[in-house]
Amino acid sequence: MNEEIKEFRISVLLFMQRALLDAVTPGLRGVSVGIGLxxxxxxxxxxxxxxxxxxxLISFSETQxxxxxxxxxxxxxDIKVIPASKxxxxxxxxxxxxxxxxxxPNL
Structure with missing residues (x-):
């Protein structure tokens, strides 16, 4: 991974974490990010x-x-609904x- 891509990845991850501050609600199971060029x-x-x-809250995070x-x-x-049972x-x-x-669940 070249330095420019590595720095872009680090910036995206840090900015995403900041954008999620005060945006996580009980129904949110996870947030993933894909980073390309x-x-x-x-x-x-x-x-x-x-x-x-x-x-x-999602819209505000995206705006940030x-x-x-x-x-x-x-x-x-994007948003995807996946019940907790899945x-x-x-x-x-x-x-x-x-x-x-x-x-x-206990097996």
């Missing part, structure tokens, strides 16, 4: 359909990330920036 994708995983307040980078960086935030999934190459603790 001049591209950021974030996936917010909820256990149920997000409320209007939660959608506003957009403000951190110039317009040459493509940024997209495993959380992450795309290959993505990284977790937030992951809620969930008790594993």
């Amino acid at each position: 001049k591209k950021i994708t974030a996936l917010f995983i909820y256990e149920a359909t997000p409320t209007l307040d939660e959608l506003e 990330i957009v403000a951190d980078f110039d317009e040459s960086v493509s940024i997209s935030f 495993d959380r999934i992450i795309s290959i190459g993505n990284e977790w920036v937030y992951l809620r603790h969930e008790r594993t």
Whole structure:
């Protein structure tokens, strides 16, 4: 990994953590981020359909990330609903920036 990509990755991870401050609600199971050359994708995983307040928090987080980078960086935030009874999934190459603790069932 070259230095420019490494520095971009570190910036994205730190800015995402800052954007999530005061945006994590009880229904949020996890947030993953994909980082490419001049591209950021974030996936917010909820256990149920997000409320209007939660959608506003996501929008505010996205606005903060957009403000951190110039317009040459493509940024997209998506939402996926995965009930707590199902495993959380992450795309290959993505990284977790937030992951809620969930008790594993006794086997």
